[in-house]
Amino acid sequence: MSKTTIEVVIIGAGHMGSAIALGLKRSSLNILITAVDPDLARRNAMTTMEIYTVEDLPNHSTPDLIILAIPPQAFKKMSTKNLNLEQYEGPVISVMAGIHLSELAAKLNTPQLCRAIPNLACAINEGMTALSFHTQITEENIRLIEAIFSSLGKTITIKDETLIDSATALIGGGPAYISYFTAALMEYAISTGFDKDHATSIAIQSLRGTTTLLSTSHNPPMALCEKVMTPEGTTIQAINFFNSMQLRTIIVDGLKRSQDRSIELGKGV
Numbered sequence: 308m309s310k311t312t313i314e315v316v317i318i319g320a321g322h323m324g325s326a327i328a329l330g331l332k333r334s335s336l337n338i339l340i341t342a343v344d345p346d347l348a349r350r351n352a353m354t355t356m357e358i359y360t361v362e363d364l365p366n367h368s369t370p371d372l373i374i375l376a377i378p379p380q381a382f383k384k385m386s387t388k389n390l391n392l393e394q395y396e397g398p399v400i401s402v403m404a405g406i407h408l409s410e411l412a413a414k415l416n417t418p419q420l421c422r423a424i425p426n427l428a429c430a431i432n433e434g435m436t437a438l439s440f441h442t443q444i445t446e447e448n449i450r451l452i453e454a455i456f457s458s459l460g461k462t463i464t465i466k467d468e469t470l471i472d473s474a475t476a477l478i479g480g481g482p483a484y485i486s487y488f489t490a491a492l493m494e495y496a497i498s499t500g501f502d503k504d505h506a507t508s509i510a511i512q513s514l515r516g517t518t519t520l521l522s523t524s525h526n527p528p529m530a531l532c533e534k535v536m537t538p539e540g541t542t543i544q545a546i547n548f549f550n551s552m553q554l555r556t557i558i559v560d561g562l563k564r565s566q567d568r569s570i571e572l573g574k575g576v
């Protein structure tokens with residue numbers, strides 16, 4: 308990558324758009340960010356993060372890269388005229404669930420496209436992003452997009468676009484499931500008498516320590532789980548109960564529902 312400034316426009320300054328903007332701002336890349344959003348409160352929130360915002364993308368804008376972070380329903384309803392993208396020839400990355408590369412190509416009239424499924428941890432450069440490129444995108448644009456998302460955390464490239472629906476369930480939704488589990492740990496801690504601060508420390512430090520152990524050891528997660536499950540001990544009682552309630556099956560089935568919703572969004576349902 309050259310050292311020149313990369314001009315990035317983020318259309319949609321909601322949860323995902325602002326996470327990307329913050330992560331880019333904190334990254335080591337030399338980036339100039341403009342966030343576009345009709346909502347004044349969202350724009351003000353971005354301004355407090357020292358990110359330049361506009362209500363509409365000006366005509367004839369020529370940034371190096373555009374990231375579409377609006378709801379898929381909003382994209383389906385809008386015309387490219389609304390987006391002011393008619394003259395733009397650079398790469399467009401969509402982080403929208405459900406919207407296929409073919410639909411993006413037809414509407415935006417370009418093959419310089421990538422679908423990306425990031426998550427909110429991009430805000431602290433610890434994100435995970437799955438990328439799926441249009442077959443006709445240039446190598447130069449692929450390198451630029453990979454550099455942008457690598458600056459926000461880890462990336463994987465998916466050749467089979469249909470996997471984006473399960474990536475949406477897994478990666479986009481990932482922080483929600485982990486937060487849900489964390490909330491359950493805290494709920495239990497508080498129910499047994501810990502105050503909120505202690506409950507928060509216990510849950511979050513346990514997660515942090517465990518994810519570090521998992522990422523530094525080369526063993527599968529259940530190997531670590533089994534190390535804690537001393538026969539006739541305490542943890543095994545909880546895991547046996549989870550198994551009897553088929554908790555893992557419930558989680559897998561929940562993710563399937565999330566994937567199904569991504570497919571539905573693509574159909575405009």
Ligand SMILES: NC(=O)c1ccc[n+]([C@@H]2O[C@H](COP(=O)([O-])OP(=O)(O)OC[C@H]3O[C@@H](n4cnc5c(N)ncnc54)[C@H](OP(=O)(O)O)[C@@H]3O)[C@@H](O)[C@H]2O)c1
Nearest residue numbers: 319321322323343344346376377378379381402403404479
């Ligand atoms: N949240 C996540 O963790 C996550 C993860 C992966 C992918 N995504 C994808 O990211 C996209 C955004 O999700 P989100 O959670 O960030 O939604 P969100 O918080 O509702 O933000 C979307 C923002 O886009 C704005 N917007 C709508 N139409 C626009 C337009 N034509 N031009 C500019 N801005 C426009 C909305 O403004 P109004 O509210 O005024 O309409 C809103 O501020 C979705 O497509 C989602 O599938 C999200």
